[in-house]
Amino acid sequence: MSPSIEKNNNNNSSIARESITEQVTINEKLNLCFPLESLTQVRSDLINYSKINDKKLDQGLLSQLMIDDNLLCRYMKRRRGHIEPSVQFIIGALEWRHSLGLDKCSEETFPVELFSSGGLFILGHDNTGNTVLHIRVSHFYKIPELIGLVKQFVMFHMYKADEMGSRSFPLTGGWVLVFDCSNASLAQGDPEMLAFINSSLKNYFPAGQKYILIINLNWVLRAIKTLAFTWYPSAVKNRIKFISIKQVTDYIPLNELPDYLGGSVNCYRSIPKNCTTLETLRSNGSITLAQSAYDKIIKILTLVN
Template identity: 30%
Template sequence: MSRVVLAIKLFLICYENQLYSIINISLIKVKIMTKQYSNKSGQLVIELRQRFLEEYDNNRDLYNDEDVDTIRTNDWYVKRFLLARRRDVDQAFHMIRDTMRWRQQFGLSDMKDTDFPAEFYKVGGLFSYEKDLEGNVVIYLRIRMHRKIPEMAEPIKKFLMFIVNKVDKEVDGNGMAIVFDCSGAGYSNMDMDFLSFLITAGNSYFPVGLKYILVYELSWLLNAFRKIAMSLIPQTFLPLIKFADKSNVKQYITTEALPDFMGGTCKRNYRYVPNGCTTVAKLAIENGFTQTDIDRILPFYEPLLEEADKALQNNHYINKINDKNDIELNEINETKDIIKDSIVCQNKTIQKSTIMGIFPNDFIQLIYSSHSESYESNVLLQNLSDTPIAYKIQCNNANNYIVYPRLGVIMSGANVRCNIQLMSEQSYRKHDKFLIVSVPVNDHKLTVNQFAKLWTENDTKTNIYSHKLLTTLSEFVNENNSNVLMGKKMAESDLNEEVVTLRSLCQQLERRQTQLSLLLYVLLIAMSILLILVLYSHSYTEFLSLESLTIRKFAPKVFVTNE
């Protein structure tokens, strides 16, 4: 009996110790969870929120409802303003009030991806990318691609703030970094107004959101601009400025997360154009610019777009579809049974209706759409196999087309409708064609790097299937004015060709003028050096003559006597 009592006591002791351990662990977890919002700031957050909501009730037209909801529900967002003003509630109130008014006036919360021209995305001059070593999302600004165009200053500023705001929401204000890529930049790319706007906005409207600014490959030729820029930066921002080059940039960002133009190996497409974007020409027209203004603006983007086309053709980029870095997964469509019989399998070695189905399977007929004001068509892809299939769509004239979704993973039995749009400002060419490549995969959850390796590894190369589609431009536009509109498009095409030729000649003249200016500059330096040498030689000759005369004048006379 005593043994039973002893066993029960031992059990109770062990149970009591285990219970204490569980309670202690729970208390530690609670402390960790509540660490971010300490009691020191908790009451101030409530006070600051209440003051702003009273201001909102009196001036509702000055604020955006979505921004106000963020203040109501997000303690950390409110606390950021307190931290920026050292927990001074009065100063934090003025800061948060001015920020909310600026966001409403700027229209920041209402901006969408498609509000900006396709050229802004395609040149790859401003974009968010992979995270750095500290886990911060990085925004890249390629300075050499920036041009100070007065007519485009406002849209470019809005595009910058849209990217910054999008990243700030994505990370909930917990850290982002900005990289100024100065490689290849010159004084023609410097824009003090743009830099001043960025510094003011980052300091005033996104408090405690920026972890650091990394200036990459700053040339000594831009030292004068560097001094001016540093004078504009507030003292609180100066510790955030860091400098790097090719030798030490990996101290901040790994090679796998760096874009290719900085020596990285990441294959994520930083030139990705969202479906439904407008163009620079259309944006200029909407803002009331004349055709003369448009003809002057477009040449700034042409060399950058040509560079983008070459990069897209020579590299296998992967589009980031969602915020988890996963490749897009296309779900099952309810109409799959209806269209299954009309789809032709692309694989030549495996039986039909077992791999990939494509409809149409021969020609893509581009039809004019009054909604998008461009020619477009849809291609239907269906997975007819028992495993997921990864696919991507390539084009021999990528500059003229927007394809969405261009790549992804299709589950077994599912299908996806891909929209192909001919950009309205580009002329159609009869030899334009598309190549659809696909490969079976074991897992539909692929990261960007895993998706890129599918097309290069030897194990999967043998399982890659391809199907070519030609294009044709439909003569039918609409029932009433098809002939008129087609004639207008043909006239615009001829005019575009003439404009392109003239622009090419102008660019050649500009290059020759630059070369001539450089030659004159070199000649001027050479003549200056020669003049200095001549003057120096003349001065030195005079000095020698004067010295010889002085020696003769003051030299002691020697008398010679004959004894």
């Protein structure tokens, strides 16, 4: 090799090292888990897609992804930071959220009856600071007329838990899902809803869901558990923990637990101000309910209270 060629190669190597070092420094300063160029490219591809598909997308989430590097990184983590798979994953989430109507939901969207039932709520943190979303299976009944509304209600709170968890852990997110199966019967074991939750976590959520606790799974629901486990890859199965009520404090402090799990918190049925009612939704045509179906639902919700 001639001296001039060797000198050029050395200069090129030096420039490459400086470029890599500069990029690492930028990423460290911005706390990014992927190169800044990758985030820029993903955003550019999303903008191009939205120009011809804007009516199919959750515009609120899209706008947030344009300015929130940590949120974008958490979505990209679901596809290991690869640009094209990340873009397709995010587009899928944006379209799905819009089709489900989540982009138009707020706490006031949902009727007071769903909040007062105490079947689903966010409460406190686990032993490592992750936000905890509780689902009390015995308080859920499969009501065909409300299935769409209940799916929205569940997803709204799952995304809210994810958002709250990201405040404590901006880079990684941090929330957990707790299913209490105590006193649950086959009537509350809804494979369709379980499949919906599983599919949603798998296909539309950013990285950040840490683990799932299933408490007091009784023999009635074990058949559904066996079915559900056929849907999960081994990595997901390892995040699902079946425990008794006595083991809950291995994961969540006693003072962060609701009273029915042995904790000291009894004010978990938090009802937002100005939220609607089932009767109002029925009256304005948001949901279709015959009087007999409405009376049946009110009776069920009264029982779980």
